[in-house]
Amino acid sequence: MTMAASEASASAPVDKGIGPLLRAWRERRRVSQLELALRADSSARHISFIETGRSRPSEEMVLRLAEHLDVPVRERNSLLLAAGYAPRYPETPLDDPALDALRDGMERLIRGYEPYPALVVDAGYTVVTANRGIAMLLEGVPDRLLTPAPNAMRLTLHPQGLAPRIRNLREWRGHLLAQMERQIALHRSDQLRALYDEVTAYPMLGDGADEEPAEPVPYFALPLRIEHGGRILSFVSSISTFNTPMDVTVAELAIETFLPADPATAKYLHTVAG
Structure with missing residues (x-):
């Protein structure tokens, strides 16, 4: 995947919900909906519904999917916000x-x-x-x-x-x-x-x-x-x-x-x- 394609796939707006963001991370990792579902103990149907906006995942599910897609901590907060939840990970100043x-x-x-x-x-x-x-x-x-x-x-x-x-x-x-x-x-x-x-x-x-x-x-x-x-x-x-x-x-x-x-x-x- 080229850098331009990678950057574009990662820039799905948060205000459109978690679906586009989740799909962008899954595609970047080159993981199918079925494979992600198996990893996260879910179903391909549920993953599809999340990505299309037909289903809102629980906070636990968001974190589980992020873990299995190896999403960076900062971006996990973005996924949580897009799904309607508060960020889980603080950003503490290094001099704190x-x-x-x-x-x-x-x-x-x-x-x-x-x-x-x-x-x-x-x-x-x-x-x-x-x-x-x-x-x-x-x-x-x-x-x-x-x-x-x-x-x-x-x-x-x-x-x-x-x-x-x-x-x-x-x-x-x-x-x-x-x-x-x-x-x-x-x-x-x-x-x-x-x-x-x-x-x-x-x-x-x-x-x-x-x-x-x-x-x-x-x-x-x-x-x-x-x-x-x-x-x-x-x-x-x-x-x-x-x-x-x-x-x-x-x-x-x-x-x-x-x-x-x-x-x-x-x-x-x-x-x-x-």
């Missing part, structure tokens, strides 16, 4: 005292990962917090890209950001854009779409050809190969999210950690941090 333990835990986690880079971003790729490993990689990046709210995609792909230092920019850029496309297909976000349009418009540096390492390394995942201090460092990234979140803010946080992809990178980071 109720999330003190969460913030402290994330800070401890990424600090404990040092000297390797790690950061936390929200659904729009705004950097919530980062450790000293990330700060090291960002040395020399203009302040205007770092304040007031740095954006991970902008920092990485902007021609005045990290892009000139990334030795496999074409591959890494393709990976990041594909990641954004998946997020756009998952979330109805004008902000995310605008960011995607912005970063895809950035010029590719040079001829766009990736610089191959002098001695090929059998990486176990696509690495980020980036220059720092006259050396080429190699990382593979891992993204973690929270299990069964009950808050929109928490559901949209992601912790990205960068693991050294070779012994030379690990040794260099420990030496610099030493």
Whole structure:
């Protein structure tokens, strides 16, 4: 499914009831009415009646269908509203005292990962917090890209950001854009779409050809190969999210950690941090 089709299918207006929204999510997941009914312990007839507006599902049924369609927490609230129910999931500001333990835990986690880079971003790729490993990689990046709210995609792909230092920019850029496309297909976000349009418009540096390492390394995942201090460092990234979140803010946080992809990178980071 193309991004345009995905976005269009997700934009069914709430004021038309839950039917169009439910159908859009079911079609996006490529699930038939019968398959969804079997998963949700219902009937294809009932699913059809909900989608056509002939039946109003219970609040429990809305949540059950959303669960089986893997609908994001924010969008589950939209489904509930469209069905005439109050939103179930709050959206607590990250600086709210109720999330003190969460913030402290994330800070401890990424600090404990040092000297390797790690950061936390929200659904729009705004950097919530980062450790000293990330700060090291960002040395020399203009302040205007770092304040007031740095954006991970902008920092990485902007021609005045990290892009000139990334030795496999074409591959890494393709990976990041594909990641954004998946997020756009998952979330109805004008902000995310605008960011995607912005970063895809950035010029590719040079001829766009990736610089191959002098001695090929059998990486176990696509690495980020980036220059720092006259050396080429190699990382593979891992993204973690929270299990069964009950808050929109928490559901949209992601912790990205960068693991050294070779012994030379690990040794260099420990030496610099030493």
